[in-house]
Amino acid sequence: MSTDRLVGGAADDEERAVEAALRPTSLDEFIGQDRVRDQLGLVLDAARARGKTADHVLLSGGPGLGKTTLAMIIAGEMGAPLRLTSGPAITHAGDLAAILSSLNEGEVLFLDEIHRLARPAEEMLYMAMEDFRVDVVVGKGPGATAIPLELPPFTLVGATTRAGLLPAPLRDRFGFTAHMDLYEPAELELVLRRSAGLLKVDLRPDGASTVARRSRGTPRIANRLLRRVRDFAEVRGTGVVTGPVASAALEIYEVDELGLDRLDRGVLTALVKLFGGGPVGLSTLAVAVGEEPETVEVVAEPFLVRAGLLARTPRGRIATPAAWHHLGLVPPAPAPVAVALARQDVPLPLDAADDGA
Numbered sequence: 001m002s003t004d005r006l007v008g009g010a011a012d013d014e015e016r017a018v019e020a021a022l023r024p025t026s027l028d029e030f031i032g033q034d035r036v037r038d039q040l041g042l043v044l045d046a047a048r049a050r051g052k053t054a055d056h057v058l059l060s061g062g063p064g065l066g067k068t069t070l071a072m073i074i075a076g077e078m079g080a081p082l083r084l085t086s087g088p089a090i091t092h093a094g095d096l097a098a099i100l101s102s103l104n105e106g107e108v109l110f111l112d113e114i115h116r117l118a119r120p121a122e123e124m125l126y127m128a129m130e131d132f133r134v135d136v137v138v139g140k141g142p143g144a145t146a147i148p149l150e151l152p153p154f155t156l157v158g159a160t161t162r163a164g165l166l167p168a169p170l171r172d173r174f175g176f177t178a179h180m181d182l183y184e185p186a187e188l189e190l191v192l193r194r195s196a197g198l199l200k201v202d203l204r205p206d207g208a209s210t211v212a213r214r215s216r217g218t219p220r221i222a223n224r225l226l227r228r229v230r231d232f233a234e235v236r237g238t239g240v241v242t243g244p245v246a247s248a249a250l251e252i253y254e255v256d257e258l259g260l261d262r263l264d265r266g267v268l269t270a271l272v273k274l275f276g277g278g279p280v281g282l283s284t285l286a287v288a289v290g291e292e293p294e295t296v297e298v299v300a301e302p303f304l305v306r307a308g309l310l311a312r313t314p315r316g317r318i319a320t321p322a323a324w325h326h327l328g329l330v331p332p333a334p335a336p337v338a339v340a341l342a343r344q345d346v347p348l349p350l351d352a353a354d355d356g357a
């Protein structure tokens, strides 16, 4: 599956190293997500006032929206060390027991991709979260014995892109759950201005708004586009990032004014030009764009759906009128019978509505 996209949400190790310099370190510096920030601020203030470790926190939201950043901020605000791990890194319950038993009092454990935790480890986590205790199994077969091990109080910060996949018993053990939404362009402009200051980029207001509008509501993508636009401004210009400079740079990288890249546009173009706007099945659509169905479904579709350009229906994918307009085309008029019936305010007969279903 292709993941090396300029507008992809995930980051590789190299990018994470660059990102470290751009991370806000306190709740005050964290931009946007006002509701989450206010509520989390209260949770942390209350814990500090009581002199206790903070409740366990679950953060859900797409990649690059700031979950790791918030976990670091939680640890920073509580004056506690942070330990980072992830669901896929814990293959056995024993791995988790080793991590938990080495935590110090008050420490914050960040468990990324918590929905990918193996079942036995997940069950161990239930008890650890609720009673600060784990049962370590020693030996095998009939002679195996469970030795209870007390843990110091700690705060678990779980992160997931798929909150719906978490079993209820796990979800219920978090004292505070925050869903992180996509950022508004105005918020991303603030992110960009902050990053430009840290990276010493001369970013003008029209440059910031051009990059923000193409960043798919995601700070990681905004910061990444900023670095590419800076390269262009330095090599082909005077280093100043204005709106026209940002547009010219992003045109070279094939990121259009909605933040769609070549794959996104390929999907929409196939849908509209080859299949008359759909409905068409995922695998047929994937063959038409020369990609794996999973790539189309996981990499391109979520943003196209969110941007109101593509809809998933039981009969297949369809392009919305906005998709046609975005490609500079006129959407087909609705069938005359539907228009006539709509004018008379008569509900569409069932057999007509289901036509071709």
Ligand SMILES: Nc1ncnc2c1ncn2[C@@H]1O[C@H](COP(=O)(O)OP(=O)(O)OP(=O)(O)O)[C@@H](O)[C@H]1O
Binding pocket: 009, 010, 011, 019, 020, 022, 023, 024, 029, 030, 031, 032, 062, 063, 064, 065, 066, 067, 068, 069, 070, 112, 191, 219, 220, 223
């Ligand atoms: N609210 C914000 N204000 C400023 N910068 C932000 C904000 N949220 C995220 N960023 C920046 O975006 C980048 C990605 O954030 P982060 O790594 O926290 O995302 P994530 O949700 O943990 O992603 P993943 O799920 O892929 O691990 C970081 O460089 C971070 O500094």
